[in-house]
Amino acid sequence: MEYDYNEDLIKMISDNILKVRESIDEATAKSGREKGSVTLIGVTKVFPVEYAEAAAMSGLKDLGENRVQELVPKVERFSALDIDVNWHLIGTLQKNKVKYIIGKTSLIHSVNSIELAEEISKRSVSNNVTTSILLQANVSGEESKHGFAPHELKPAIDKIMALPSISIRGLMTMAPIETYEGQAREVFAKTRVIFEDLKSYTGLEGWDVLSMGMSQDYKSAICEGSTHIRIGTAIFGDRSQYKPL
Template structure:
């Protein structure tokens, strides 16, 4: 099945209000253009160098999302163009993004990453840290950042009940933190293996790579 056909099949499974991020990390510009020609405009990358290289040569109406772990010293390379940064996992990173967005004279949309999985290797704020970050945001101490919502990655497990519980916890936190804020409206959770479950639990944005492009290429 072609990339275009896979994409069309997936789009049919998405209810209104759910955005598809096509995860194009390690994929060629040709593969991205096949998805683009089929109508996809939102793509996600997890490495800054690869993201910048693709942004430079591919159509400018593509919305690029940084979905991987972002190091503070790499923010400056994407601050001028990236549409949404998913994996903001510390106050230090938030402050660096604010600084670089101010230099680029733009407001940077971000998602705060919450650690919901049982694996300690995954990144993210815990509940106390995210509450502190939101207080700083609401106090307008970081004027060049707009926090649009939350992002989380569930445990890599066959236990659907555990995954559902993690997604449900993230949705409850999202509802509590976003109360009264109409711009706090993105809940990014769900990947190729669990996105339908994530949507059932309230996800508004899913990040799918292998189900569109096939298995990941080795960089």
């Protein structure tokens, strides 16, 4: 299968990626971290597959989707084009859709229950693969957000670590829409403390991913230790013109 290049789209996205990367470098330097210590994930939620292709052609090697029904066809399209990227499932994952993505993701960011982890484990065993996951932590305490409350994480980890064919890599969190300046950073700082505590608790060498920060707050997230930031609008533009599948 051949790829029909859209040079204007590639240039727009490439320029945006460059701007975001420059901003990432500024934030890492400001916080005393090493350049290259933050992984940029381009979130193509609701955007046509051509946007994801353009990002890949611009050198972005990590792409994220919120919904299984959008991730799967994009993964298949990239496979047909022989484009190699790391796919991240960052949105809420329902148990009945786990079977569609096993073996297709580099990392599932949004494991928010033991039951979901058990389903991922079962499907991974059946497909003879090991699936890397993050536990979603609801540090802000908002009822509208999914995830484990901080006090629920250690008991959950004890159970999930015993499951076969699952590799727990760390935590993901989402900050609230700020009602006062610095609110997001407070949540990120709390999550970093929890992350470090759990790293000692688990003793896992592979506990190395702290996924937090989006277009509106990624600089604060980087200053508080985020290793993976999930950026959509700042790279791909306004998604309101597109409808989800």
